[in-house]
Amino acid sequence: MKKILSVFVIMTLLLPTLVFAAAQKAALDCQPKIIVSPEEKIVRVCNDVSDIICKDVKLEERRSCNESNEYIFSKETTPNDVFNFAQGCFKSAVTSFTQFFTDFIPQLLKAMWELTKSAGETAYNSATGDGPGIWSKIRGMYESTASVAADIYEAVKENPAAYFEKIWSKVVDVVGPMVANYDCLKPQKKVESICGFIAGWVVPPAMLAKVLVRGYKEVKFLAQNGTSSLSDKGKLLKALEHAEKRPILNLKQLQEMQGKFKALGYTDDEFELLFKTGALEKIKLADLKPLTTAEGRFQKRALLGDSKVATTATAAATVVAPKIKPKPRMPEVNISSDFLTFNSVGLKGEKLTASGQVIERIIEDGNEVAYRIRMINPTTGAVVEVKLTKEQIAKMNPQTASAETAAKVADAVKKDTHYKSPEEEFAAAQKEYADRVAREASHSKPKPKVDGMDVDEIHPGDPRYDALMNPGRPHTYANGIEYVPVESPGVIVRAEQRTPPPKTPRPQKEGAAKGPYGSNYIQLMAKNSMGVTTFMPAEIVKQVLENGIPKYIVRILDKTTNTYKERKLSLIELKGMKAKEAPKVQKEIQDFNRNTGFQQNDI
């Protein structure tokens, strides 16, 4: 009886929400129970923590604390269920700022203390006499949680934005992966692991997840709505924007990925570095080669090399809920022969049959997922190398080539003296570059270096390689970093990372072209001289007003006759022709003008 009462008192005092949220709690399956066994104690504590953290997660999406199996989600659980569940967890974390520090942190700290105490009590009860001294080990735990909670409250109240700005960036690197795997996924396991830390302070990932999520929201709100306390508002907003754009990664996927990286020879530390720096996004698993191969080692160097120049913002792990897209089903396609024929499209859109030789089959998990194929261009007869995924090749209806075609393909590939493999191209480009540098540099000058590395250590795949091969031409990569080759007088060469300058719109001259599509180079649907409706490149050369309505003088390149047609079109007419911005068109039109000597006033 005494025990029941003491538990009741603790429960009543520990959980203020118990009284006020009784109705809410009653609706939940996970109601606190009177302790009758050590197992149930764990379940109850699990429920307490779960109720605090996952209170906004729908009951049907919450895992019962009574489950003892390893995985929270069954095989039948859809990715959408996982997403909804995780989203609920995070949503519950984001309520109000004050509540977080006055309600959530103290509650969680208390729950932690209670949890520790329960575990201690279990150990105590299981032992004889005075127990194994467990009580001395938890001494000061509650005092500490209360004390630190007060200090945190003061620190945050004084300057919430600055607090989160600093803490967020510090913690996010460390906790990012943990956040993705918050207890909601495995509450029971987490509780068990917490109980294992009877004597010490355990930081529940959930708490940090909340700090991160709430901190992120708060910082964003304050940054957007203006606060004088932010040291660099612009930089912060940019970092937040960057973090939002980062691909969403589920921990389970991450773990699977880690397993694959390990199988290919990467260490856990290297994988962690790749994750933190965002380098994982730069490579597809299917393209990853084992470190036992030269290509694999090149890839590793490129990936880890990039990480050295990655920004802190890149390292910021995302705290949004995991979103899993179902894996597309791999098409059934039979590529049993190395010599194939495919459906192809000619330069004028005509259907053709191409042929080629499979020179590499890319295998992942024992399945062929992509192919490197040397194809014979059916129009020009040139040998080109393409890399096609299984999905892509399936659409091209691959067939085993006849013996005659296979012989022709093999012969063409063999005879093509112009063809170079990527490795050969790299070697040639490297040699050309080294020769050029050698020519330009005096003998007394040091050997060119890039970021402290010998120039011949930079390989394809490394963004600095492209920058080196194309001096003066900046290269912007998906990670938003622009690499600009820099040559100093001492022939020390390095690829410099810089933030691209903000793009300012060019001032429009009166009567100058001003297209409605961002660029004046567009692609639209029109009939060519053969009467075939097709996508055609076009340039908006002038804007005019006709009865107050803006119209555009559009020059359309008819590739069947290699001539221009000029049309005056309204925006509605352009839309009717499915006009859209097409950056590639610019080069196409400029090349055409240059090759044909076409001048602006020729029409």
Next chain:
Amino acid sequence: MKKIIYIVSVFFFSATAHSIEFEKMALAGYDKEILSEKQIRFVKKGNAKKVVHLQVGPYEPKALWKEETLKKDVEEMFQTRKDMYKIFGFSDIDFYDYKLAKLGALPRLDIFGSYKKINDKKVYFSESNIYFKNNFLQIKIINEFPDEKGKIAEKEVNDVVTAIKAQDLEMKE
């Protein structure tokens, strides 16, 4: 069964009554702000850098402080707190003094320390952990001050504790 219902009711109402009593607490010379049912914040009038946090909660009778193990226990608690502080961006954590006394039959542990906030501002604090009947009360005085003059004097701690103690019937001996 009746006995259980009776005892449960008594505890329920005593807990509620305690809660109301707690919220009524005041400190002369301080502005009061109720943060939650279990936490009150007092701000010194004319000096917003000095605040007192009052928190109430349960305690574990089996884990109370003992003179013979006090030094070791405080050292362990200090390590625990250092970890907690670090996570939240505090640095230069120091416990420069602690005292164990008796308040009635139960102990009272006072801790004096300091830390730096993320903006490098030095904060001195005192913390009185007081245990009574069913509850534990923590009175924490926080004072942001750049040098040692910011240390909380023992007399000030005692004055605040006395003022708080006088208001709570449960704490009276």
